[in-house]
Amino acid sequence: MTEATITLAGRDNDGKPRQDFANTIAALSDAELMAQAEKKIWLSAYANNNPRSDYHWQADACYDEAHRRGRPELYTQAYDKAVRTM
Numbered sequence: 001m002t003e004a005t006i007t008l009a010g011r012d013n014d015g016k017p018r019q020d021f022a023n024t025i026a027a028l029s030d031a032e033l034m035a036q037a038e039k040k041i042w043l044s045a046y047a048n049n050n051p052r053s054d055y056h057w058q059a060d061a062c063y064d065e066a067h068r069r070g071r072p073e074l075y076t077q078a079y080d081k082a083v084r085t086m
Contacts, residue, residue, distance in 0.1 A: 037062035
């Protein structure tokens, strides 16, 4: 497994460590990260009425991972695609 270089403290709503998600997205290709970010951005918007939804911090983690890679445009492009489908 690829070590995540972003650190996420705490647990998700199912009790799993948030770091597991960080490790998962760190291992994704750029295209896979973009697809994951698009999905989490859309779901975060859909869950706007629930401030404790995991989708909010997961979208933020995708943003952080794109910036860690030095490719912030991955998140921007995912955001633009997600907004077009809302």
